[in-house]
Structures are given as C-alpha cells and as structure tokens.
Amino acid sequence: MRWTIQPKPSEDKIKHLAQALNVEDFVAQLLIQRGIENFEEAKVFFRPSLEHLHDPYLMKDMEKAVERIEKAIQNQERILVFGDYDVDGTTAVSLVSSYLKSYYPEVATYIPDRYQEGYGVSFMGIDYADDNGFSLIIALDCGIKSIDHVAYAKERNIDFIICDHHRPGETLPDAIAVLDPKREDCNYPYDELCGCGIGFKLIQALGNNRSQTIEDLVPYLDLVAAAIAADIVPMTGENRVLAHFGLQVINSNPRPGIKALVHQIKKKVLDITDVVFIIAPRINAAGRIKHGNHAVELLTEFDFEQAQQFASEIEAYNSERKDLDKLITKEALKQIEENNEKERFTSVVFQEDWHKGVIGIVASRLIETHYRPTLVFTKSGDKYAASARSVKGFDVYNALEACSEHLEQFGGHMYAAGMTLKEENYLLFKEAFEREVEKTIHPDMLVPEISIDAEIDFCDITPKLIRILKQFEPFGPKNMTPTFLTKDVKDTGYGKPMGQDEEHLRLFLKQNGSEGIAAIGFGLGDKFDLTTNQKPFQVAYNIDENEWNGKTSVQLRLKSIK
Template identity: 55%
Template sequence: MNKRWALRDIADHEEVKSLAGALNIDPVLSALLISRGIKTFEDARLFFRPDLRLLHDPFLMEDMEKAVLRIEEAISRGEKILVFGDYDVDGTTAVSVVYSFFKKRYNNLEYYIPDRYLEGYGISFKGIDYAAENGFTLIVALDCGIKSVDKIAYANERSIDFIICDHHLPGDQLPEAVAILDPKRPDCAYPYKELSGCGIGFKLVQAYAEKNEIPLEEVTCYLDLVAISIACDIVHITGENRILAHLGLQKINTDPSIGVKTLMEVAGRGTYYTISDVVFLLGPRINAAGRIDDAKHAVELLITTDVEVAKEKSLLINVKNTERKGHDLSITDEALSIIDSNEELINRNSTVVFNEHWHKGVIGIVASRLTEKYYRPTIVLTRSNGHVAGSARSVIGFDLYEALCGCSDLLIQFGGHKFAAGLTMHPENVEAFAARFEEVVSATIKPEQLIQQISIDAELHLSQIEPKFFRLLNMFAPFGPENMAPVFLSKNVYVSGVAGLVGESHVKMTVIQKGSPGFESIAFGQGEHLPKLKKDVPFDICYTIEENIWREKRSIQLNIKGIRFTS
C-alpha cells in the first residue's frame, strides 16, 4: 500500500532555538517538545520527571464526594457491594483495582463481569437481576454505564444504587445514579479528560484513601494494572495518563503484581516492557479470556495473591489466546475473500462484511486487520443472540462515531468513540445499513483520509544520533496517542554492506549517510524494495529510533517505516 509522507511544520524557529539553549539540547529535540506544548524549562522538567505529586486532586471530579460518601455509608451499614465492569482489558483491570483495594478493608463485596455473548457490552439487566436476587444494594460500575439510562432506572426500581465510573462520552441524558464519575460530562471541571476506565477507578480509590487517611502506597500498588489499561485502551498518553503510565511501567518492570508477573512469563518476556509490549503481549492475553471463554478468568488472575492460582490462570489464558489467534486468522482470510471477489466492495470507501458464523469474540481484531489492508472505515458483523453484532474501526481523522449516528435509525444500539465502536442491529437491516454507512462515509470522508499517512516529526542527519540525543529521546517515553514515538526523515542514505531478507518480507540492513556511522535497521513488511537496495543507490527513509536488545547486548536500531528512492 502506498503511503503519504507528511513532514510536520517546524515550530517557530526562535522559540525552538531559545528552548534548545535553555535545555542545552539538539534543536530537533527542542522542536519535538514544543510540538507537545512544552515551551519552558519548567514545562520540560515536569515532562521529563513524571511524579505522583503532580496527580490531580480526585475530589475535583464531579460527584466524587458523593461516591465516597455512598461507599462509606454502605460499609458502615454492612451492605453488599457489587463491583461491575466490562469484559475487555480496561474493564477487567478496573474491576481488579477497585475490588482488590476494598476487599482488603471490607468482606461483603463481590465482582461481576457480564458475559460478552449473553449480555453484551456494559451494564446488563441480567447483572442487575443478579444483584437484586443476591441482596446487593450498591453497584460500582467501571468502564461503562454513562449511557445506561434505562438500566439505571430499572436498578432504582429494584432499590439498587449505582456509582458510575466511566470515561466515554455521555449522551443527552445522564442516568439517575447516586454518583457519576466521568470527566467528559459537560459539568465536570476535572482538569484532565482522557483517563481510562481503570484510571477513573483508580481516582475513586485515591479519593477514598485520602478521605480515610490510608497511605498512598496502598493505592499506587495497583499502578501496573492502570498502565496496562492506558496502553490497551489506546487513550492519550499525556498529562495525568503519562504520569500513571510512566510509573505503572516502572512497576511492571521492577515489582509487578503476582498475576501480572506470571502473565509476563507465559508471554515470553519477563521484563523491559514498553507500552507497545504491553499492547501486543499482555493485552491480547487478558482480552482472550472474555473473547473465547469468560473474562472472570482475567480478573481472577489479576486479583490473586496466590502464585499457584496465578500460574494456573496465566496458562489457561495463554491457551485461550492461542485459540483466539486461530479464529482471528481464519475469519480474516474469509473476510478478505469476500471483499476481493466483489468488485463493488473493492471500490467502496468503506468496508462492511457479514457472516453469521464468525466468532463474535474476534471480530474487532478482524476489523483492525481489514482496516490495515484497505485503509478505510471498516465494520465486521456476525450473528449474536438473534441479532447482528458488529465491531467497527476507523482511519486517522475520520469520526466513526459520528458516521454511526447517521445510521442510528437502523441500529438497536451503538457506542464507542472516533476510532472504534460496537453496534447491534436486526438481521433484516444488514443490507440497508451497509448501503447507508457507505453513503455517510462517502459524503463526509476526505480523499486524503483514505490514503495511509506517515507523519514525520523532523528531518535528521544520521550523525545527530549520538548517545546524549538517544538518551534524551528515550525520556519522551512512554509513547502512545498524542505522544507517539517521533518519526524522523533522513535523505540520501545508502546501504552499507548487503541488505538481506528476514522472514518472508522484512529487510535487515545497515544504513549510512555521508559523515555518519552505520546504523542497523529493520524494515518490516518492505521486502519488495530489496532488489533496489544496493550499495551505490541513494534513497530516503523515515523511521523511529529504538533500542535493540539481543542476548543482553544493547544497540541503537532504526525501525524503518518507509523507503523512497530518489531516482
């Protein structure tokens, strides 16, 4: 697939020069800081040194006082409390944090994860019925609930109070809950709006601890789980999330909880985790529990203090992840065949594919794979409980949620955000929905949004990549949305020695530029360029700079995202 290279406009040159001088750093690094809104020495100090003391006061969040008071009241009265969370990584980590914290202080407490297939996403009538039948009078809902107006009304009729801890956009009407913790609600003045669902749960625990004079260490011991939620829910790694992710990664790499540690071991890597490693090694395994079997296995792993239980659950989850991969690959192949054999589908601005036999647990992954292949808004549909359920993924710059709003009359329900969403419809609406979605996308998407873009932060001469530059560049981590790993452009580079193929399509080589040392490089999935990669042929590259660890030896490696020949 051809990709556009887009070089970021350089910030004000005088501003770049001034900050570079104040910090005694390369102007390229100064420009990277300014593009992230960091313009002074003090801004840079706070950015490079994430500190727990910089976390916001949790009581700045609307309804936090009400939430803490209601929990205190429930504990003092001996009420039964149910911690309810969604079945994905964010939901299961959130439940694990809140349940573990309160279980140390109160026994009349359980947790509940809805069944992906029988109950679907979020708060369910079945879950409320379970609470009523078992004498629960307070439900703390995590990573869901902000749009559950009808379900909260149903709970109120059954004398069950709700505290909602959510981070999704609210609808026009808020549920009638005792407390709603969501920085995105219009009347919430909380300074940071991009917390994960687990992050909201963490703030609830932090507030309760402050109010009840519980040491902060008894809250921060869960930061590994918070970091996993931030990484896997693809929220912004800025502001408060950056602090939580940075310190959470430190805990993952030095003192993870028993459950996280055993999961890291079965994943094949015991330490040196980055945000990317969490996303690709831990996240799929935690998610696999709910995709293939029961998400309660993930919670049981993450809350246990028993090494043997942790080993048992980690191995089980790993098996489920292997099973998930099989479904994922076979369904992806089937979906590709459907599209490639239909000229009309190939030429559309959107992708909607349906097969009633596809496994619901992996259609989100398949949607992501199809988006990578065709680079356009994509929805994968399958049959579920008499309805058709779908998972949707978008491309950079296109608001998927708004597009679904334009099809809402054909849907039973939908929810999500700009880049990912879930939806349900009646089977008879599938054909009409596919046509409408294509109509909405075609009317609103810009042509350039259908061509994958490599966003380049700055042009760099390879000689600038020296130890101090690399050390400071690493301090920009953890990387993620709104703080992505910087991508650099270097022109007129050459192969030093011989370029070779690794696996089926990856290029391994050493590149040099006039006046620079050689740098080991890997270009994943770009084997088609190999015939032209000769010693005397100049070419341009865009790349990230990373550390390669092989048999405990560390070296700088260029991860090449694009190759462009100059002649």
C-alpha cells in the same frame, strides 16, 4: 504511504528552549510539538512525580461516592463491583474490588457476558445483585448512558455509583454519584483518564479517610498502566504519571497475576509497547473467547502458583483468539476479493459463523490491507452484529449515525464502534454506509499517513539523543514515538529481504560517509529494489535499540522507504 512532516515551530521558540535545556534544536522542536515550551513544562514532562496527581475530590460527585461507600461499610451492606469485559473494565474491577476487600469482606465482582448481555450495565447483572442481596453497585468503565438500568435498580432498592470516562448523553443516570470528567459540569483538571484511572481516583479519595498516602496506593498502578496502554488514551498529564509509575511496578513488584503473565513472556524489562502487545491482548482474550471473569480472577489472585494456573488458561484463550483472528481475516479478505469490492470506499463483510469476540480485531487487520472504514458482521441470535474500525481522520460514528434508520442500535466513538441490525436490513445498510462514506471522506484519508516529527542526519543519532528519547517514554497518543526522516541514504550492500515470504527487510544504512547503522523494516520486503545498486533513497523511521548476546546497539525501525 503519504508522508507528512509536522509543521516546524518558529526558530525563536526552538532556540530559546534548546538553550534552556541544553539540547539540540531538533529535540527542542520535538518537545514544542508536544506542547512543551519552557523549562518548567519540560521538567514536569521529563520527571513525572506522584505530586503531579490531582486531588480526587476535585471530581464532581466524589464526596457523594465516598460517603455512600463508607455508609455501606458501616451498615455491613453487600457491594457489587461491576465492569466491562475488556482490559479497561476488568482491570478497573480488579483494582476497586481488591482495594475494598483489603479492609471489608462484603465485596463481590460482576463482569457481563459478551454474548448474553453485551456491553455495559445489564439488567441480568442488576437481577443478580437483587437476588444476592447487594444494595450498592459500583459500575466502572460503563454506565454513563445506563439511565433505564439505574432506574430499574432503584426500584429494587439498589444504589449506583458510576465511574465512567465515555461522553455522557443529554441526561445523566439517576445514580448516587456519577464520576466522569467528561461531564459538562465537572471541573476536574484532566478529562482523559480511562475507566481504571477513574477507579484509581476513587480509591485515592477513599484512602484519604484511612490516612493513606499516594505511596500506599502505588502497588495498584500496574493495573492502571495496563488499562491506559490498552485503551489508547492520550499519554499526557495524569495518564503519563500513572503509566510511568505503573510500569515501574510491572517491572519491579507486580501483583501475582501480572507477574504470571510476564513470567510466561520471559522478557526482562517491559515498556509500554510490551504492555499494549503482550499483556493487554492476554487480559482481553478471556472476555473474547470465554468470559471476562477469568481476567478478574487472574488479576485479583494473591497466590502465585494459582495465578500461574490462571495465566496458562488465559494463554490458551489467547492462542485460540490468534487462530480465529488469522482464519477469519483470511476469509474476509477472500470475500472482498471474490465480490470485487476493492474499488469501494468501505469494506463491509459478513459471515454468520464468525466469532463475535474477534471481529473487532479482524476489522483492524482488514484496514492494514484495504485502508478504509471497515465493518465486520456476524450472526448474533436472530440479528447481525458488527464491529467498526476507521482510518485516521474519519469519524465512523458520525457515518453510522447518518445510516441509523437501518440499525437496531449502535454506539462507540470516532475510530471504533459496534452495532446490530435485522438481517433484512443488511444490504440496505451496506449500500447506505458506502454512499455516506463516499460523500464525506477526503481522498487523502484513504491513503495511510506517516507523520514525521523532524528531518535529521545520521550523525545526529548520538548516545545523548538516545538517552533523551528514552526519557520521552512512556509513549502513546499525543506523545508518540518520534518519527524521523533522513535523506540521501544508501545501503552498504548487505541488505536483504527476510522472513518466510521475504516480506520483511534488513538493511545496513550509511549517509555521507557515516558508519553503517542496522535497520529493520517489517512488511517492507517489497521495497528492496529501491535500496539496491547504491541508489540514494529516503527513510522514515523510529530509533530503536537492539539487544543481542548481551550487547546493545542502535537500530532503526523503518516505517517507509522512498
């Protein structure tokens, strides 16, 4: 592990903000590191408000989109709401379709099949619309590069409205409206919304025509919070406001589908981490194992008993996904070992019977063991298909582009991508990718990094600090859970390895005569020797709270020890 300490802002800046907010210097430091430098910005950060949401009509083409939808309703046209099979896509489809259906019946949904159609707008989907009399398709979380598909639909007198958040190509599709804040010509003030977030802006604009206020649309925010958490978009600006109020809906009055998922988990109050690790994988499991339609059925069901039935089916898909994920990860690690590939700059593995729905998760798992850009291939029809995952700071999309002569197609972004190639090109590509990464990666990027926000002492961990840190939530990219460093720490002698293979660590730590603080380190069992014999050591950690038998106590979640 490479420990890096975030640059410290100037003392003047820290002192000024600390005084203005009546907080400790290191709390002011954490805020400045997040771009918050004065009282007003801190107020917006600590007190998210629905009033901070932007006018949806600031988004390029919003007026055109609303006009076309209103015309379709007036003319009794059939509307098809189309979206990708992941969490962002299925929540977006559920949100827009359930909103429209609340006052107009001629609305249906379509999620492409991961295996037959692949990602994004499909010709099969357009044929379905044509065969069933749909004259308007609203595409969510996809479509920004679907130039040929939109042209194909136009020939069949089907109009498109595209709501996407991915980066556009040089040419935009010839749709009635293209809602995407990443368009060069779009001046919308915030361009980090996810697909479901764009869908929410659309219903916000439609709501204006029905004299609805933003408060009337709050019940839809449970879906938006799930998408923001799952899609790993920055937890800043509008995303932070939408996630904050969405979490409140999840914890107070969620839709029956989400209530049924949470009901199975039996946890009282969910935070954003629970949404990422508990709700999102279950919604995703439908599209990975069976079909994304199952997720939309669950999220648009209004009868709780029926929703519970759907949720238990999805729970079964999720169990199957976990089993496949474990098995394939084991096989992939064995392949790396047997092929003696531990010294390479990349991990590229293939087995023709690996399940296409979980290879992306497996790629992430392999990075936990062999920290480097990773591709996991399986057979898909007569081609090889892969999911790519990258390490912090390395652009895997650029590396794929440099080897694109060996690929049939590829797409994605800096940290995750997908691709297909012909069987005969696999080994050529594997070697070209290895050479490209070796040439362009910085050696530091091959060592996992822990980014530390501030160095503190245990005496700084007070009830006031914990209250303030809770107000930093919801956490996510650009507002990560603060990581602290404390030096000259000793274990009180009660520390021990935990777990079946002693892979985890439980410690009771003290510093300079402070009271002992409980600490848990998942995957740090091999560091136990560093903590024995009253030897001092350093810890990097997040501050957590542990509930046990109705009592709440401070607990450190260790990230590393040295």
